[in-house]
Amino acid sequence: AAASSSSSSPAVTTAEAGEVPATMKAWAYDEYGDGSVLKLNEAAAVPDIADDQVLVRVAAAALNPVDAKRRAGKFKATDSPLPTVPGYDVAGVVVKAGRKVKGLKEGDEVYGNISEKALEGPKQSGSLAEYTAVEEKLLALKPKSLGFAQAAGLPLAVETAHEGLERAGFSAGKSILILGGAGGVGSLAIQLAKHVYGASKVAATASTPKLELLKSLGADVAIDYTKENFEDLPDKYDVVLDAVGQGEKAVKVVKEGGSVVVLTGAVVPPGFRFVVTSDGSVLEKLNPYLESGKVKPLVDPKGPFAFSQVVEAFSYLETGRATGKVVISPI
Numbered sequence: 001a002a003a004s005s006s007s008s009s010p011a012v013t014t015a016e017a018g019e020v021p022a023t024m025k026a027w028a029y030d031e032y033g034d035g036s037v038l039k040l041n042e043a044a045a046v047p048d049i050a051d052d053q054v055l056v057r058v059a060a061a062a063l064n065p066v067d068a069k070r071r072a073g074k075f076k077a078t079d080s081p082l083p084t085v086p087g088y089d090v091a092g093v094v095v096k097a098g099r100k101v102k103g104l105k106e107g108d109e110v111y112g113n114i115s116e117k118a119l120e121g122p123k124q125s126g127s128l129a130e131y132t133a134v135e136e137k138l139l140a141l142k143p144k145s146l147g148f149a150q151a152a153g154l155p156l157a158v159e160t161a162h163e164g165l166e167r168a169g170f171s172a173g174k175s176i177l178i179l180g181g182a183g184g185v186g187s188l189a190i191q192l193a194k195h196v197y198g199a200s201k202v203a204a205t206a207s208t209p210k211l212e213l214l215k216s217l218g219a220d221v222a223i224d225y226t227k228e229n230f231e232d233l234p235d236k237y238d239v240v241l242d243a244v245g246q247g248e249k250a251v252k253v254v255k256e257g258g259s260v261v262v263l264t265g266a267v268v269p270p271g272f273r274f275v276v277t278s279d280g281s282v283l284e285k286l287n288p289y290l291e292s293g294k295v296k297p298l299v300d301p302k303g304p305f306a307f308s309q310v311v312e313a314f315s316y317l318e319t320g321r322a323t324g325k326v327v328i329s330p331i
């Protein structure tokens, strides 16, 4: 399921990129609810760009659980107004640049997580559309060795994994347990911990069919949660990264003075939770690892899903069984 390193032919040519229509196709919902509120709008307004933004012709997008939680109204108190075009992760081509944009130009192939704060005023017009407007600082040039679909599967998940490791003070020689190693965040957290940070030991949990995948990503120990409880095993870790919602169990296996980073669900001391901040400079920092294939995006083999299949793609994501990222491509 690991991404191929070949770059797929872009869905958007630079020539096409030069012509910006007034309307576009976009998936949207005007009320909170389950997947049935999602409708394909054939004539949505192409978003305007601010001075510090670029307009991206979307080639690929990826789904995140936060898209589904947001659509369910879980974050309505701090959400942007309805109607919403969902989608945080984008890969595509710059077709227009605001007058304060310095580092990007028309024709650049870019990728990123378009909402700086995932829960506080996320973009109302997201990446599940033909065009989206994004601040330059949230984007990076797409790694040349990755296709648009592979690149779209990185931003929010890899930024979360990176921020979690940074907030935990993870560093070379430390041990880590990753709860949910086969998911979008977990599959990248294993790779970052092992191949970027130089972990002494990476353990991760998944169900039986995914254990070999965890090892292929860099895990030294793959724990089958359908057969044993990690909290009953003798091993303790410098850091535990919880991408499942097992914060109360996670604290039982952290070493004295260690860190428990919780991405979702209950938090008990010494655990802490954070919400990812989008930052293009993190993608730039990781670029050598991504270009070389030392860190690979994992695109769930059930995809990439066609743009017309977004509802089906969300249904699959919401089973909680996705392996890596659910990607929508081409758009």
Ligand SMILES: NC(=O)C1=CN([C@@H]2O[C@H](COP(=O)(O)OP(=O)(O)OC[C@H]3O[C@@H](n4cnc5c(N)ncnc54)[C@H](OP(=O)(O)O)[C@@H]3O)[C@@H](O)[C@H]2O)C=CC1
Pocket (backbone or CB within 6 Å): 064, 065, 066, 118, 156, 157, 160, 179, 180, 181, 182, 183, 184, 185, 186, 205, 206, 207, 208, 210, 225, 243, 244, 262, 263, 264, 274, 275, 276, 317, 320, 321, 322, 323, 324, 325
């Ligand atoms: N705080 C923040 O900023 C962020 C929070 N999150 C949250 O983190 C969580 C994970 O996100 P993401 O990785 O994108 O999710 P995914 O949908 O990609 O996770 C799916 C994976 O979870 C695994 N999984 C499910 N249950 C368990 C379990 N009990 N033990 C081990 N693995 C399990 C599945 O493996 P299997 O089939 O083997 O069970 C599957 O491969 C979500 O709740 C998300 O909302 C994500 C990003 C940012």
Ligand SMILES: CC[C@H]1OC(C)=C(O)C1=O
Pocket (backbone or CB within 6 Å): 065, 066, 069, 118, 119, 263, 264, 274, 275, 276
């Ligand atoms: C409270 C964590 C929330 O924020 C993101 C980005 C998720 O996926 C969540 O569940």
